[in-house]
Amino acid sequence: MDFTEFYDDTVSTVAQAARIGNVKTLAKLIKHGKCVDIADNRGWRPLHHAASKGHIDCINLLLKQEDTDVNWRSFEGETALFFAAKGGYLDAVHLLLKADIDPxxxxxxxxxxxxxGRNW
Structure with a gap:
């Protein structure tokens, strides 16, 4: 399996909402019991998707969920902090560090x- 390719059909609705930064839909899905711990074909969970795009509101909401593990790793070993730093999303990096992610x-x-990290 190629872990560098993203396949739309392997992403949960929660991950898709996090990926596009739709915090209202994300909140609604979580309220209706949708799981925040479902990995896609790359081992990315919703927190990875939100962090890779710098969606602060989605990251914040996901961090408040009991089932979210801030140190989840993808199949390639990346954490949400890794993706936020790689994308240069400093606000997301700060938020994740406050959540006690292991840098x-x-x-x-x-x-x-x-x-x-870029543009430090």
Whole structure:
């Protein structure tokens, strides 16, 4: 399986809402019991999707969910912090750090979020 490709048909509705930054739909889905712990074909969960696009409101909402693990890793070993740093989303990085994410978790190639950060 190619973990670098994104397939629309493997993403949960919760992850799709997080990916596009639709916090109202995300909140509604969560309220109706939709799971925040479903991985797509790359091992990305909704928190990864929100962080990779810098959607602060979605990240914040997901962090408030009991089932969210801030240190989830994709199949390539990336955390939400890794994606936020890679994308240069400083507000998302700060939010995730306040949520006690481990900044020292590297991906499968041992690159850490701070090494991936842009425009620091």
């Amino acid at each position: 020292n978790i590297g991906n499968n190639e041992e690159a850490t979020p701070l090494l991936k």
